[in-house]
């Protein structure tokens with residue numbers, strides 16, 4: 001028993017210095033994973049010690065985005081050891097806890113335990129843990145809020161109204177649990193045609209920004225719908241898009257002001 005208590009104290013102390021940034025969205029397919037991966041990279045480039053947890057039980061896509069497919073985490077005693085991505089920061093994914101290619105029907109408690117294993121892994125001196133949540137407001141989000149106390153949440157939405165109505169539910173979930181909303185990110189905002197050069201707005205534009213203003217929430221920035229982003233995601237190379245740097249800088253300021 002004393003041993004267990006010691007381990008707990010150590011983990012709590014260690015975690016005190018580590019902040020969790022939860023990245024959520026109201027629905028799937030809005031680019032939450034893409035933004036999480038690119039924000040983690042941008043934060044790492046700012047010189048921050050960042051790690052990424054892929055908690056998306058429905059479609060864990062970080063192993064592909066971060067080019068760690070086929071890399072399985074090792075266990076060090078009771079703890080998992082994160083996998084080092086070629087981008088220079090460590091990561092762990094729900095997808096790495098199951099047999100490759102096997103879909104599994106996660107029940108609530110199981111998903112909660114798996115999330116705990118990823119978050120309480122041996123993250124060493126990692127200061128910021130970016131957590132890519134599943135879309136919506138289910139068991140994993142609840143367990144995230146109740147057990148792991150994120151420092152703040154970033155909400156990703158497309159400019160589309162429907163995505164925003166869903167996003168509002170995700171915002172409410174965090175806000176009602178006292179998790180500060182760091183801000184909203186509008187993804188797939190405007191499309192620059194590589195052929196004619198004209199910019200169009202397939203999903204409308206500015207929706208997330210005006211929603212953020214209405215809700216008196218900070219707006220962190222927009223990311224265009226860009227072929228380069230989609231291609232880099234599929235290739236696991238991550239796109240170098242200035243918009244991500246800007247949002248990561250906003251995140252950095254937020255964290256500093258919180259200190």
Ligand code: ADP
Pocket residue numbers: 025027028029030031032033034035061135187188189223224225226227229230231233234
């Ligand atoms: P989510 O995590 O919200 O389900 P993903 O990050 O998996 O969404 O993105 C869904 C799809 O959209 C992926 O194919 C991804 O490459 C693509 N995508 C996301 N954001 C952009 C963007 N800004 N420009 C182009 N494609 C994008």
